[in-house]
Every structure is written in C-alpha cells, then in structure tokens.
Amino acid sequence: MKVLSETLLSPPDCARLVDKLFSLRSAWTSRSEHNNETGGFYTLGTASYIDANHSCDVQTTYYDSAMVTNQILRDNFSDILELLKYVFSQYLSSPVLFDDDLALPGFHIFHGSSITLEPTNLMGHFDLQFLPLRWKGVWNQAYPPLSFTLVLQLPEKGGDFEWWNKTYADLRHHSITDWIAEHPDPIREVLKVGSMVIQNGLVLHRIGRSHSNSESDYRITLQGHLIRVGDYYYMYW
Numbered sequence: 001m002k003v004l005s006e007t008l009l010s011p012p013d014c015a016r017l018v019d020k021l022f023s024l025r026s027a028w029t030s031r032s033e034h035n036n037e038t039g040g041f042y043t044l045g046t047a048s049y050i051d052a053n054h055s056c057d058v059q060t061t062y063y064d065s066a067m068v069t070n071q072i073l074r075d076n077f078s079d080i081l082e083l084l085k086y087v088f089s090q091y092l093s094s095p096v097l098f099d100d101d102l103a104l105p106g107f108h109i110f111h112g113s114s115i116t117l118e119p120t121n122l123m124g125h126f127d128l129q130f131l132p133l134r135w136k137g138v139w140n141q142a143y144p145p146l147s148f149t150l151v152l153q154l155p156e157k158g159g160d161f162e163w164w165n166k167t168y169a170d171l172r173h174h175s176i177t178d179w180i181a182e183h184p185d186p187i188r189e190v191l192k193v194g195s196m197v198i199q200n201g202l203v204l205h206r207i208g209r210s211h212s213n214s215e216s217d218y219r220i221t222l223q224g225h226l227i228r229v230g231d232y233y234y235m236y237w
Contacts, residue, residue, distance in 0.1 A: 008087065009080075009194040014152045018220055020076055021107060021152075027072050032114065038215050039113030045069045045106015045237055047223070048129040058132055066103035073104045080222065081105065084150075085235060088226060091198075095232050102133065102236040105224030107152075115155055115213035124180045126168045127201030127225060133236075135229050143228035145201040151191045155217035160208025161197050162186035168202040176204070201225060 009017075021044060028042040031050065035041065043050075046069045052062040073081065081104060089096040098104060127147045130139070139145075149161065164186050171179055188208055189197060199205060210219055226233045 004198040005189055005192075005195050006198070007192070007194055008083075008150060008196045009152075011193055014193050017077070017080060017222075018153050018218075021109070021220065024072065024076060027069075028109065035114070039115070039213070040109075040111050041114045042109040042111070043106055044109070045073060046103035047106060047237055048103060048133060048225075049127070051103075052132045053129050062103065062133075063101060066101070069106065070100075070104050073106065080150075084148075084222075084224070087196075088148075088233065088235065092226075092233055094228075096226065097232050097234055099136065099234050099236060102234065104237060105148075105222055105235060106237045108219075108221045108223055110219040112215045112217055113213055115159075115210045115217055115219050116207065117209060117211070117213055124162075124164070124176055124186075124204050124206045126204060128168070130201075130225065130227050130236075135227070135234070137229040140228040140230070143233075145228075146198060146226040146233075147201040147205075148196055148198045148224055148226075150196040150222040151193055151220075152222060153218050153220040154191060154193055155210045155212045155219055156214070157211035159191050159210035159219055161189040161191055161205070162208040163189075163199065163203055163205035166204045167200070168204075171204065180204075 024044060028044050031043055032041040046062060046066040048062060051065055052058050055061040085096045127145060130145055224235055224237050226235050
C-alpha cells in the first residue's frame with residue numbers, strides 16, 4: 001500500500017481559502033464540549049464519521065444537515081471542489097461525481113490546545129463511514145475506498161500524517177488500541193501546506209502529531225472520501 005502526497009495548491013491559494021473559511025466562522029460546527037478561547041475542534045461541513053456513524057437518526061444528523069452545509073460549501077468553495085473532482089478523475093482515469101444527497105468534502109479546524117502533541121491521544125482507525133450511507137448502487141469492492149486530506153494551514157512547528165501497513169482485513173479481529181500499543185511506531189508523512197495526502201481508507205491511519213499547539217496555532221485541512229459505485233467514483237464526506 002502506498003500513501004501518496006501530491007502538491008496541489010500554492011501557499012497563497014491556501015491562505016485565500018483559509019481567509020474565506022474564517023469569514024464563515026459562524027457556520028462552523030463545534031465538535032468538542034471542551035472548546036474555548038485557547039483551543040477547539042470544529043468542522044465546516046457534515047462529516048459522516050461523526051454525523052452518520054454515531055447517530056440513531058442518520059436522516060436528520062447526516063442527510064438533512066448535508067443539505068444545509070452543502071449549500072454553504074457550494075456558494076463559497078465551488079472552485080476547489082471542482083478542482084478536486086477534476087484531479088481525481090485524472091488520477092483514477094474514471095468519472096468522479098458528487099451525489100446531491102451526500103455531504104460534500106468539508107473542513108477540519110483544530111485550534112490551539114485541541115492540536116495533539118502526544119501520539120497516545122490519537123485514535124488509529126479505518127475509514128468505514130461509507131457503510132451506513134445510502135448509495136445509488138453497490139460498492140465495487142475491487143476498488144478500495146479512498147480518503148484524502150488537503151493541507152491548508154499547519155501549526156508553526158508543522159504536523160504529520162501517520163499510518164501502518166495493515167488493512168481492515170488484517171486487523172478486523174484485533175483490538176486496534178491494543179495492536180497500536182504493541183506497534184507504536186507508524187510510518188510518518190510530514191505534511192506541507194498545499195499538499196494532499198491520498199490513501200486507501202481501509203489502511204490503519206490517524207492524524208499525526210503536531211509539534212506546537214499555542215493559542216495562535218491552527219491545523220486546517222479539507223477532507224473527503226471516494227468510493228466506486230458502478231462505473232463511477234463518488235466524492236463525499
């Protein structure tokens with residue numbers, strides 16, 4: 001398995017996106033009860049791993065929410081969304097579509113003290129959030145689901161993406177927490193502003209450590225996934 005890291009945007013392009021994101025701060029969703037002026041975790045967009053995976057009412061928490069957040073994302077970030085669709089259509093040699101019922105790729109915003117410095121605080125996982133969603137066809141399992149992280153801003157001292165060369169099939173009968181405790185040294189990809197990490201979503205991975213988390217630090221990324229259904233890849237969050 002190979003994790004790809006490709007430069008997609010220039011630093012000025014990223015800065016413009018971040019400025020736009022901050023102008024929409026009232027539309028951010030708080031994702032932690034511990035958010036305060038010194039740090040917090042937010043999203044702009046509807047995230048299936050939160051809003052569908054842990055919900056007893058997926059229609060309300062994911063699908064209805066996506067209708068609202070998708071309009072905000074289309075109105076303000078249509079250029080980058082269309083660029084992502086084009087880049088992946090070239091990379092995969094396949095048409096890439098957005099499904100109007102599913103959430104568009106969205107933003108992770110980690111501020112200050114919410115930025116993790118210690119690996120023990122980071123949860124390794126597989127991207128299985130496609131499972132509770134409704135698809136217009138059957139997932140073609142010959143094509144693994146993909147996930148991507150486009151880096152827009154990093155803390156002053158940078159940050160990483162971490163993964164292990166193990167798949168869901170390898171570890172499905174293991175406790176992931178126990179397995180990581182026994183294998184504490186992941187492969188680390190040093191992130192760069194403007195770069196996009198692309199990986200098989202069924203490979204064990206996690207947000208890597210950052211090396212500073214002062215009140216002025218932000219870790220901001222644009223996140224999404226792709227899954228092959230029939231003859232098309234669908235891009236969503």
